[in-house]
Amino acid sequence: MSRFDPILTSKALWQIRVQKRPFVLSHAVNTRCNMKCSFCDYWKKSGEEPAKEEIFKLLDDAREFGIGVYNAWIVEPLLRKDLPQIMAHAKKLGMITSMVTNGKLLYERAEELEDVDYLSVSVDGVKSYKEIRKMDFETLMKGLKKAIEVRKLQNKKNPILMNCVLTGKNLDDIETLILLAKKLEVKISFEPVHRFPGISEEVWNDIGIHDMEKFRCTVDRIIELKEEGYPIINSKTYLRMVREGEMNYICRASGIIMNVTHDGTLETCRVQNEPLGNVMWDGFESVWENSEDRRKEIVKDCKGCLFFGYTENSLMQSLNPEVIMHYEWM
Template identity: 60%
Template structure:
């Protein structure tokens, strides 16, 4: 099981439970993508991107605020030429670094990622991958294989379960085991900005088949396959049940490509800007963030749910969720 060291775990508890501050900086490092997935809204608007010097300042402020994990994601981080320098700066500050990518540029650029601790690649199917993502799975597999030989920590493949890939899930899990990588699952979130026709085509509509598929994921985890999700979470996914207390906006500082601070990736209205100072925004939005979490219909993004359950000291999640 991949876990942070006991020292880092202790620092996480101190930062979140005692100081009441976020532990993770989730940074939408750019606003461009080299895929045009129909179910994604992030690539549709190319906005302003922070300069490298401003990102360095963000990292320094975040580290001074006690944040220890830097996660670079969306829209496609590997399109950013100065990504290696940004990761290096985070490492110099003593931060754990992670990256989420679609994998298209991974084979070309993975040699530059020597300061990356954890890598997650979006892999949403096998035979259905091209229909879902618009490119062949063969385009990203060489990068995954190469990255596995370079990055010391286990590589993660994340699969978004949709109406398109239910027949691929067991094969995908088996492939992860054969490749000696980890795999995670979460259900497709139907963002309001995407047209209804896309959701009719992509969304989860055959709920009986969907439930059977998730039950098989649970069975395969019990059989020892490298699935990082907890049983508690997988059962919530199976039942599409969101009965949990969300602490995402207490655990994670969500910063966009232009430096805006958002509540989370679902509630995308800015609550401040890094130019105001992380500490100032954090303190001034306490009530807003609390009210937003209380009134939210909640999502099932695994990072939000699993870590919220961990925040509440759920013992099963602590035992079976591999916090990568």
């Protein structure tokens, strides 16, 4: 949710603080990907994709439960031909809609995303992009520029977000990316690469952040450009935590965002993959109430993460004033 929308903010606060229920549904709409990035675990998982009608039913139940934001993501949503119908159904129910894409199909499908309010595109570098994502940067830019043009024609009020994962390979590209975001009139976000259990030692040695002095200098520069007014959505509080690798915050992510897999399984978050129940079979309310004790145990024992959506929203719910003032996304 954006800090600039008082109506949406009040609805979210009512749902989260009064009803004690999450406000965002982050949903894996498929199991396929057209990229196989080394630092990502999601494309390695397989399973039968839910039918459009099943997702409609899931959305109906989610709305009745009080969900106000629907986020379609992993593995690559644009591989679903019926994605526009799914997003249109969520909009019809009164939900704010968002989507995360690797951008490979943006050029072909940009005009179909009229019912997507917030569009996030993974942009992890310029010179380093092809090595990281195995696709030409020019191909990504062609799709991104078309999406920007189409959204302007559709009078979309929310600019596209370029989401960048900081790794050991792209630190020299970061300032260039920020300047590009300003030139394109889009937003940009940063978060450090997370070492999922499935990432091998070889891959981590290649992609992980090992030159900590260079990394901290890069994050300091991000903070400086944030202060100068460049379109960086992260709060300075969060960026300082990233710089130091600090995860000393109370995680409230599971109480804000429901992470649901393609088959309807509720997980605490994208880090903790323990199944808590199936919302397609048993409904949101039943699964949420029956998993309360286990959710609390999982969060208590978790070592934490620095995914910006989890950390920033947790800090916001803890009423951190700087985050409330400067964090600008959902």
